[in-house]
Amino acid sequence: MIDEDEIxxxxxxxxxxxxxxxxxxxxxxxxxxxxxxxxxxVPGIRxxxxxxxxxxxxxxxxxxxxxxxxxxxxxSSELEAxxxxxxxxxxxxxxxxxxxxxxxxxxxxxxxxxx
Ligand SMILES: [Zn+2]
Numbered sequence: 284m285i286d287e288d289e290i291x292x293x294x295x296x297x298x299x300x301x302x303x304x305x306x307x308x309x310x311x312x313x314x315x316x317x318x319x320x321x322x323x324x325v326p327g328i329r330x331x332x333x334x335x336x337x338x339x340x341x342x343x344x345x346x347x348x349x350x351x352x353x354x355x356x357x358x359s360s361e362l363e364a365x366x367x368x369x370x371x372x373x374x375x376x377x378x379x380x381x382x383x384x385x386x387x388x389x390x391x392x393x394x395x396x397x398x
Pocket of ligand 1: 305334335336337
């Protein structure tokens with residue numbers, strides 16, 4: 284079980300982008316809970332992959348992509364800068380996925396005649 288604010292970053296061999304199938308640069312796993320149709324809190328874990336194609340244009344992703352372009356290997360002196368860039372990107376990815384989840388929930392409720 285991952286804590287509320289714990290984010291697990293995977294730099295080595297990250298999964299492919301779920302959107303375009305291209306190679307991902309970095310993946311992050313974070314806890315993500317949502318309320319189901321009965322209003323019960325459902326804990327879950329989500330994963331986001333940083334993709335140089337799909338994520339381009341999003342400011343926090345752009346900064347991370349630039350960081351990767353400049354630093355091919357992650358030096359310990361750059362770890363702090365990297366962590367804060369990654370945290371900003373994860374916050375955006377997290378918010379985006381929550382919105383999608385809410386849309387999905389509303390769609391389900393619509394179909395079930397609850398709305
Ligand atoms: Zn992609």
